[in-house]
Amino acid sequence: MMAPVPVGAGLLAAAVLFCAGLTGVLVRRNVLFVLLSLEVMLNACGLAFVVAGAHWGQADGQVMYFFILTMAAAEMAVGLSLVLQMRRHFGSLDTHVMNRMRG
């Protein structure tokens, strides 16, 4: 049995991952990379759940990770199909092109 990872270090890693993902969403203009960064953020959340579950010695955290994984898969399916549509309509993957709903 491996020595448990310290909670602080695990949560810190999750926070770093989350911020990296958020930065990617904010900085990237290519919608494909935005989706990738979103995935990173989701996984950072999952990591935080797992670390917390391990810390309390309960399975809830890992169950939660399965839900997040399922949700991420569904989201990705919808997201990728939207990306396809976007490519077809605008001929580009740049999010700045899709600004017709500005006020």
Add this chain to the structure above:
Amino acid sequence: MLRLLWLVPMLPLSGFATLIVGGRRLPRRMVSAVGIGSVALSTVLAAVVSVAFVRTTPPDAAYVQTLWQWMRIGNFAPAVAFHLDALSLTMMAVVTFVGLLIHVYSTAFMASEEGYRRFFGYMNLFVGSMLILILADNLLLLYLGWEGVGLCSYLLIGFWYKDRANAQAAMKAFFVTRVGDTALAIGIFLLFVSLGTLQIQPVLRSVSQYPPGTSLCTAAAALLLIGAIGKSAQLPLQIWLPDAMAGPTPVSALIHAATMVTAGFYLITRMHPLFLVAPAVLFAVAVVGAVTLLVAALSALAQHDIKRVLAYSTMSQIGYMFLAMGAGAWSAATYHFVTHALFKSALFLGAGIAIKACDGEHDIFKMGGLRRHLPLVSQAFLAAALTLAAVPPLTLTFNSKDLILNEVWLSDVAGPAFWTIGVVGAFLTAAYTFRLVFVVFFGPEQRRSESRVSRWMLIPFAILAFLGAVSGLPELLNAAFGIQSFYHFLHSAMPGPARDFNSAGGPWIFQAIYVAASLAGIGLTYLLYRRASGILGFVVSTTMGVRLHDLLTAGWGFDWVYQTLIITPYVRLARLNRGDFVDGVYAAVAGLSYGTHRVLSRTVNGNVRWYVGAISLGAVAVVGLVLVL
């Protein structure tokens, strides 16, 4: 038989309801049948009621019929009740009878008009409202009729509403009479607050207890006088009447000659005990009448539109009625009302026929020579004109105007100065009337339409002209044989001060003066328009002549005065006040919303990354707040 009284006003009103509710499905014949039938039945009933009233004069010389209680608010419980006495009986008979003849005339006159049903509906409503006004037992019901008449006037002047000028004339009539109506309403409030009742007879009884000149009586009488001035088109609220000629000619005959404009006269006569205890106001009545009769008669001399001549003539003749009332000669005024209703509606109907014969031409100088084309019409018109000018051979002396002038001479209020104005007015009356006759029916022939005059227009016209001409007969009998008749019937109900000439020869000298004044007027116009028209052309060609002519044609520039003194400043003030404080509050609310909208809509820039950033910042802020607090 007197119990049938309530049907007299109700029949025309139900005719109105039938025509308006009946809708477009009613064929024209049905419309005519309902429109005329209701008024005809009403006329017959009015005659029956009148005969019954005269044969069995009820106690107090009045018959009151209460239909139902209108409303009850505390002590204030006006009833829908009708009051019949000599005055209201006379008015009722004239309104129904003249109204009936004009309805018959209208079937032919309006035959080719669209809105035939609407026309008869309004006419019925008018007759009904006028009858309510006349028969009302309390001032509130009288006011209902008063406003109903005003409404019909508006609707009928603007009957051809597609023409903007007509609609404006209708608005003008409505607004100007509204000034008087407001004064009347305030007068009624004042009487109610002071006396606690609106029943006319109790009001008059309690008012006559006051000593003359009490401020309450003077104020109430003055307010009623303003109301009467507005409705009867007297100075200075007369400006609506000439423009009201924009309506169809039968409307002019019915509303603006025979009946509606006499509502003011009726109001004062009905309330005459109130005016007797307000001598100052009574004197004002005489002054208003005298000034109006002169001013209007002079304006009539210069008009080119045949209907405007008659309109100014109507104002002038009602001026005579006001003058008579100012002298306290209620019966003479009523008598003049009857004759005026007959001959003036006849003149209007004749003018309508002449206008039709000239393809809708209103300018008298473009008509000319109708005598040969329409011999019967011109004879009847001549008869009516002679009645208006009060010429003895045809119209049987003792014309109502002479009665008025006698009374004015004898009264201590009015006296010789007013009498002189009246005689000058008689001269002018004859002059403008025969100017019309000479120009329209004599003179060179002009173009005409070939269509024949309908029987249904000719017969009512002839009847009215004939009756107008013989309306002096009762007084002739009185003077010659001492047979007491119509005048004494009126006098018994409204006793004025008993006055008579001292000497036996007195009346005849005065009679000679009146006849001479009328003949001089006719002679002068004959000279100017038939014999030596060069003189007239010369007078009009001088600068002074042109100015005078323009002034008279414009009705002494009253329209201009009101335009500069009231309308223009009012419009300016309204413009100035457009952005006042209250508006500012609402404008600020609107401006704030708009500004916020502009700021917030900046954030919706369509950039996904921007949204994500905003959401993140928001989340951080919320979490931070939770942690800190």
